[in-house]
Amino acid sequence: xxxxxxxxxxxxxxxxxxxxxxxxxxxxxxxxxxxxxxxxxxxxxxxxxxxxxxxxxxxxxxxxxxxxxxxxxxxxxxxxxxxxxxxxxxxxxxxxxxxxxxxxxxxxxxxxxxxxxxxxxxxxxxxxxxxxxxxxxxxxxxxxxxxxxxxxxxxxxxxxxxxxxxxxxxxxxxxxxxxxxxxxxxxxxxxxxxxxxxxxxxxxxxxxxxxxxxxxxxxxxxxxxxxxxxxxxxxxxxxxxxxxxxxxxxxxxxxxxxxxxxxxxxxxxxxxxxxxxxxxxxxxxxxxxxxxxxxxxxxxxxxxxxxxxxxxxxxxxxxxxxxxxxxxxxxxxxxxxxxxxxxxxxxxxxxxxxxxxxxxxxxxxxxxxxxxxxxxxxxxxxxxxxxxxxxxxxxxxxxxxxxxxxxxxxxxxxxxxxxxxxxxxxxxxxxxxxxxxxxxxxxxxxxxxxxxxxxxxxxxxxxxxxxxxxxxxxxxxxxxxxxxxxxxxxxxxxxxxxxx
Amino acid sequence: xxxxxxxxxxxxxxxxxxxxxxxxxxxxxxxxxxxxxxxxxxxxxxxxxxxxxxxxxxxxxxxxxxxxxxxxxxxxxxxxxxxxxxxxxxxxxxxxxxxxxxxxxxxxxxxxxxxxxxxxxxxxxxxxxxxxxxxxxxxxxxxxxxxxxxxxxxxxxxxxxxxxxxxxxxxxxxxxxxxxxxxxxxxxxxxxxxxxxxxxxxxxxxxxxxxxxxxxxxxxxxxxxxxxxxxxxxxxxxxxxxxxxxxxxxxxxxxxxxxxxxxxxxxxxxxxxxxxxxxxxxxxxxxxxxxxxxxxxxx
Numbered sequence: 170x171x172x173x174x175x176x177x178x179x180x181x182x183x184x185x186x187x188x189x190x191x192x193x194x195x196x197x198x199x200x201x202x203x204x205x206x207x208x209x210x211x212x213x214x215x216x217x218x219x220x221x222x223x224x225x226x227x228x229x230x231x232x233x234x235x236x237x238x239x240x241x242x243x244x245x246x247x248x249x250x251x252x253x254x255x256x257x258x259x260x261x262x263x264x265x266x267x268x269x270x271x272x273x274x275x276x277x278x279x280x281x282x283x284x285x286x287x288x289x290x291x292x293x294x295x296x297x298x299x300x301x302x303x304x305x306x307x308x309x310x311x312x313x314x315x316x317x318x319x320x321x322x323x324x325x326x327x328x329x330x331x332x333x334x335x336x337x338x339x340x341x342x343x344x345x346x347x348x349x350x351x352x353x354x355x356x357x358x359x360x361x362x363x364x365x366x367x368x369x370x371x372x373x374x375x376x377x378x379x380x381x382x383x384x385x386x387x388x389x390x391x392x393x394x395x396x397x398x399x400x401x402x403x404x405x406x407x408x409x410x411x412x413x414x415x416x417x418x419x420x421x422x423x424x425x426x427x428x429x430x431x432x433x434x435x436x437x438x439x440x441x442x443x444x445x446x447x448x449x450x451x452x453x454x455x456x457x458x459x460x461x462x463x464x465x466x467x468x469x470x471x472x473x474x475x476x477x478x479x480x481x482x483x484x485x486x487x488x489x490x491x492x493x494x495x496x497x498x499x500x501x502x503x504x505x506x507x508x509x510x511x512x513x514x515x516x517x518x519x520x521x522x523x524x525x526x527x528x529x530x531x532x533x534x535x536x537x538x539x540x541x542x543x544x545x546x547x548x549x550x551x552x553x554x555x556x557x558x559x560x561x562x563x564x565x566x567x568x569x570x571x572x573x574x575x576x577x578x579x580x581x582x583x584x585x586x587x588x589x590x591x592x593x594x595x596x597x598x599x600x601x602x603x604x605x606x607x608x609x610x611x612x613x614x615x616x617x618x619x620x621x622x623x624x625x626x627x628x629x630x631x632x633x634x635x636x637x638x639x640x641x642x643x644x645x646x647x648x649x650x651x652x653x654x655x656x657x658x659x660x661x662x663x664x665x666x667x668x669x
Numbered sequence: 670x671x672x673x674x675x676x677x678x679x680x681x682x683x684x685x686x687x688x689x690x691x692x693x694x695x696x697x698x699x700x701x702x703x704x705x706x707x708x709x710x711x712x713x714x715x716x717x718x719x720x721x722x723x724x725x726x727x728x729x730x731x732x733x734x735x736x737x738x739x740x741x742x743x744x745x746x747x748x749x750x751x752x753x754x755x756x757x758x759x760x761x762x763x764x765x766x767x768x769x770x771x772x773x774x775x776x777x778x779x780x781x782x783x784x785x786x787x788x789x790x791x792x793x794x795x796x797x798x799x800x801x802x803x804x805x806x807x808x809x810x811x812x813x814x815x816x817x818x819x820x821x822x823x824x825x826x827x828x829x830x831x832x833x834x835x836x837x838x839x840x841x842x843x844x845x846x847x848x849x850x851x852x853x854x855x856x857x858x859x860x861x862x863x864x865x866x867x868x869x870x871x872x873x874x875x876x877x878x879x880x881x882x883x884x885x886x887x888x889x890x891x892x893x894x895x896x897x898x899x900x901x902x903x904x905x906x907x908x909x910x911x912x913x914x915x916x917x918x919x920x921x922x923x924x925x926x927x928x929x930x931x932x933x934x935x936x937x938x939x940x941x942x943x944x945x946x947x948x949x950x951x952x953x954x955x956x957x958x959x960x961x962x963x964x965x966x967x968x
Binding site: 180183188189190191192193194195196197198199200306310461462463464465466467469470501509518519615635636 | 679680681682684685686688689695696697698699700701702703705706709888891894895898919923924926927928929931932
């Protein structure tokens with residue numbers, strides 16, 4: 170018996186709220202992903218008209234690896250002349266070969282792109298993690314497979330558009346300007362380019378300035394796949410470059426995914442023009458957990474909703490609304506679960522939460538952490554160790570908050586969850602809807618009728634039941650209210666690129 | 670202690686459980702942590718023979734293997750226990766004298782449990798009197814599926830009493846319970862009734878142990894621990910043949926219950942062919958090569 174006592178005395182709970190020790194006895198050794206084979210050039214040019222061309226003003230900007238703070242390469246800054254060149258190349262391709270070839274041939278090019286993405290999958294995954302900070306396990310298992318899936322899906326639609334739009338002969342817009350964010354760089358590229366090409370458009374796409382690497386690798390792939398020159402053009406740069414695209418006279422349609430603030434600026438710029446646009450903007454998703462929910466699985470759902478991809482997800486479930494009767498239990502289990510999240514080197518196969526994407530975002534999230542405390546919230550963070558270098562933030566909870574807190578209202582875009590309680594279903598729905606955003610919400614209950622009842626009253630483009638952050642190319646995705654306008658994915662995603 | 674109302678069911682979402690298991694399986698266990706896990710798993714095995722054709726000779730062989738799994742590698746841990754039918758307990762006890770390997774005996778009309786209670790209790794007492802350190806009992810699945818929870822509870826409590834000093838493992842036979850909610854309910858019931866360990870299967874029914882079932886049982890143990898401060902052990906049995914699977918189970922234990930359960934006092938593998946795969950992997954880690962199976966004894 171004394172043997173038992175001594176043994177149990179050596180176990181120390183990992184966190185003050187836990188009775189469990191998740192650290193002792195057996196630790197995971199580092200499991201680094203081999204990355205030597207992934208090629209990164211010293212400098213990348215613009216990809217215009219099927220060729221890599223130097224920027225007209227000769228300026229380049231550096232790109233860093235957020236996990237190490239080291240520079241990994243530099244990208245060209247596209248200015249007005251470059252955008253003009255790109256749009257001209259896209260227009261030439263649109264009026265030329267891309268409109269002449271049959272829809273079936275268009276589909277074949279997109280299939281080829283999908284296959285080549287699969288062949289180079291591991292390299293793309295490694296570079297995505299290196300450039301943006303997301304764990305290799307996520308880029309390998311989620312991002313890159315979905316990228317290929319979107320290209321495969323839309324390749325199939327290329328020659329079947331009449332079935333997607335019965336009674337119409339679908340006509341593409343022409344040249345589309347596409348601006349994508351840094352949270353799922355290659356996936357957002359796929360969401361934009363695949364439907365645009367399938368419907369017969371040509372594109373000028375600008376990746377985010379902190380995550381341009383996989384886009385330029387994609388440009389190399391495009392060159393290798395023999396796609397007609399000018400169908401896809403990749404131009405790099407920051408906000409100014411984006412503005413040049415939005416304001417360019419010869420672009421027919423703008424597709425933007427990014428923050429609500431920039432979305433509003435774009436909307437204002439486009440008002441009064443005949444340019445069409447789709448905007449996929451920010452969100453502040455609510456996770457509504459009822460008393461009759463499967464609790465352990467709901468806790469796992471919370472983890473997926475807010476700590477996956479470091480919380481850099483527009484549809485992240487960043488507000489936990491838990492029914493009061495199970496609130497203590499859920500919070501205690503959540504805190505225990507936080508202790509088994511591994512925060513660290515994105516290229517380690519066991520890492521769950523990687524690096525914050527950039528210094529700027531790191532500072533933004535930390536400001537919100539300070540703000541929350543100032544506002545009187547109780548802050549709780551995982552007790553894990555984090556690397557000394559790089560932009561890392563521990564998974565965080567804010568309790569003792571309410572609807573009027575800024576950390577509850579504003580999109581933080583980091584691994585930060587706010588926790589509130591509700592008593593009745595109506596109150597839960599009300600709180601979930603009480604936000605200017607409307608991108609995604611989650612409902613957890615074992616009762617099927619409640620899922621339908623609650624889900625149908627939620628004002629968000631996406632409602633997930635007993636799960637979260639599930640994506641599929643067949644499923645349309647987009648927001649209500651200030652989360653944007655238009656849908657991507659599925660047949661809805663095709664409609665966004667058809668003129669009539 | 671007030672027992673929960675076993676007529677209530679705790680909802681378990683099967684899709685969620687499957688996804689959690691898949692995420693846990695994506696852990697990459699390499700180098701030192703792999704060697705440590707292999708040896709840890711070896712130390713947790715209940716080396717088992719439960720055949721109608723078991724004889725003293727068979728059991729003696731098994732015990733010799735349990736004491737010395739692989740002479741070529743020094744400093745290997747021994748297995749945790751040997752598991753046999755009641756009639757073989759004295760044979761095992763004699764052969765394992767002087768070691769700290771326990772003798773576990775199945776009892777209560779294993780594997781079906783379809784005998785009157787008094788006979789099942791006699792079965793248990795016999796095994797205990799022969800020297801069994803641990804008793805692996807089976808619950809009455811028919812009564813459980815019939816909603817006779819009080820009966821199942823009382824039977825477990827009675828067997829626990831018959832065990833005396835011996836530790837009681839309660840086999841739920843999850844393959845016959847079918848739903849994860851039933852597994853959860855049976856786990857809670859067994860723990861409240863006095864189980865020291867909850868065990869998935871007899872190994873005579875397919876499916877035997879699975880990772881989703883194991884996760885649900887470990888979560889039940891966790892909730893019970895938070896409620897009562899009592900640590901209950903867990904044993905998946907049947908169907909675990911490879912070292913890779915064993916390591917996956919250890920990951921599930923580590924990330925659900927933590928370090929205090931990562932030892933033979935609170936976690937066991939009910940397996941027979943697992944031992945050789947673990948030994949083969951240990952040799953591979955230490956020498957860099959896979960040896961042929963011929964180098965490992967078949968006992």
